[in-house]
Amino acid sequence: MEQKNVSLQTLRRLPVYLHYLRTVQDQCVNISATAIADKLGLNDVQVRKDLASVSGSGRPKTGYKTLELLQQLEDYLGCGSSSTTVLIGAGNLGKALMAYSGFDDYGLEIVAAFDKNPALIGEEISGKPVYPMEKLGEVCKKHNILVGIVTVPASVAQDVCDVLVAHGVRAIWNFAPTILRVPEGVQVENENLASSLAVLSQHWRSPRNK
Numbered sequence: 010m011e012q013k014n015v016s017l018q019t020l021r022r023l024p025v026y027l028h029y030l031r032t033v034q035d036q037c038v039n040i041s042a043t044a045i046a047d048k049l050g051l052n053d054v055q056v057r058k059d060l061a062s063v064s065g066s067g068r069p070k071t072g073y074k075t076l077e078l079l080q081q082l083e084d085y086l087g088c089g090s091s092s093t094t095v096l097i098g099a100g101n102l103g104k105a106l107m108a109y110s111g112f113d114d115y116g117l118e119i120v121a122a123f124d125k126n127p128a129l130i131g132e133e134i135s136g137k138p139v140y141p142m143e144k145l146g147e148v149c150k151k152h153n154i155l156v157g158i159v160t161v162p163a164s165v166a167q168d169v170c171d172v173l174v175a176h177g178v179r180a181i182w183n184f185a186p187t188i189l190r191v192p193e194g195v196q197v198e199n200e201n202l203a204s205s206l207a208v209l210s211q212h213w214r215s216p217r218n219k
Contacts, residue, residue, distance in 0.1 A: 015062040022059055024115075025049060027082040034075055041072030091116045093152045094182075097169045098160035099124040099139050102184060106158065108135040120152050142172070149176040156180045163187035170197075 015023075026045060033040065042060055046053035060067060060078065063085040067073050082088075096103050099122040107119055122139045124130060129139045140148065148154065157173040159166055159181060166185035173181060180196045183189050186203045 015059075019059045019062055022051075022055075023063065023082060023086060026056070026060065027079070027086060027088075030075060030079045030082065034079055037075055039072050040075045040078070042067065044072070086115060088115055091118065092156060093118050093120045093154055094156040094158055095120060095145065095148060095152075095154050095173075096122040096137075096158040096160060097124075097142075097145075097173070098122075098162075098184075099126070099129050099134060100160065103158075103160040104134050106160065107137050117156070119158070120154075121148050145172060146176045149173075149178065154178060156182065158182045158184070159189075160184045 026049075029045060029049060030040070042057040043053045045051075045060075046056040049056075057067070060073070064073065064078055064081045066077055066081070094117060096106060096119050099107075103122060103124075107122060112118065119137055122134060122137055123142050123145055124139055125142060130141050132139050154176070155178060157170075157178040157180070159169055159173075161169050163185045166183065166187050167189060170181060170183070170189045170191065174191060174195055179194065181189065181191065181198070183197055183199045184202070186201050188199070189197050191197055
């Protein structure tokens with residue numbers, strides 16, 4: 010099937026469908042959008058539209074062949090491909106990300122971390138070496154790094170971003186609580202934990218939820 014451009018909202022939901030299908034692939038030959046929606050607590054019309062963006066194999070009454078849909082989602086999300094990345098900021102959050110094994114499912118490998126803390130430089134965290142920032146260009150060139158992960162304080166995040174872009178990085182996963190400015194052609198995905206907490210805080214403090 011020809012790959013289509015999908016909305017950011019749909020793209021965020023596709024890994025959720027993929028994870029669910031992996032848990033049921035040995036239990037059912039066919040699966041419907043309605044069954045997926047019921048299990049995940051989503052709207053079945055939305056699920057059907059999301060799946061239609063990556064698969065044309067759904068059929069009335071019988072739904073999708075589970076393994077076929079699983080493969081189509083994996084292909085679309087690039088699970089069979091391999092991409093290397095570097096992480097800047099080997100603090101607590103950086104260490105947690107380096108230890109996370111789920112990146113393997115999407116073909117993403119953190120090959121090295123970088124930090125200015127002398128106590129960390131030269132060490133290995135979860136099998137990944139920690140280098141000083143001065144070696145970033147060398148490592149990016151050696152591994153053809155196109156993706157960078159930023160887990161530094163907001164005060165230095167833009168400087169780190171600029172250095173990554175200067176060394177050829179074209180996609181940045183930003184965990185710093187700040188907006189990064191990047192040139193055209195560079196994609197930034199923000200994971201602002203403070204913003205998410207603010208949303209949750211407003212929800213649990215709302216009078217209607219008490």
